[in-house]
Amino acid sequence: MKNDKKILFDPGYAPLVIDSIGAVGYTYYMFSASKNVRLKKINFPSVFKKIESLLKKNVAFYLGCLLWASYISNFKDMEIEGNKLLGEETTEEEYTGEISFLIELVETGLNRDCKYYLAKPYVPDEKYLSVLKAYKEFLIINNGFVDCSNTSQIKLPDLIKKPDEKELNEINNKIQEAIKNKDILSLFECYSLIF
DSSP: OBBBBEEEESSHHHHTTTTTHHHHHHHHHHHHHOOOHHHHHHHHHHHHHHHHHHHHHHHHHHHHHHHHHHTTSSSSTOOEEOOOOTTTTOOOHHHHHHHHHHHHIIIHHHHHHHHHSSSSSSOOOOOHHHHHHHHHHHOOOOOHHHHHHHHGGOOOTSSSOOOOHHHHHHHHHHHHHHHHHHOOOGGGGGHHHHO
């Protein structure tokens, strides 16, 4: 997804996740807003299943963003095309709010609710917190991408490792395959290439 002078900010993830970004928080908020504890106990299993599915898709997207950044940061001084955040005024709280919510939800919120409503602990996939924390750091060190117009400006978080050339090709091939097949979850297969 590059030509000789430009590379895309988004390789094509947006259509795959448009329905799930922000949906975890909305689903959780709607569930939490109910005051009827009995009804919440009845509804929690289905709400939890939906949250789990949305959360997995969100984490796959954030992993995909880290994978794409790892890939494109190896192309020096290429213009980044399609960054809709460029030049926006924002605060750290605004651009980290969603990811901070997801980290808190995975670390404590779901465990607390699962213990209460299902009488068992929540055990998240071990990849979730690694990806979420790395992505939060990625947002912070890149100032929410408001200044990223060139690949040389991309900073990668310390929490991820730098892939070699073979791994970078593997990452790009998997990204293109995931987009073509509309299967963002398949990006988890590349997790070990940057973590």
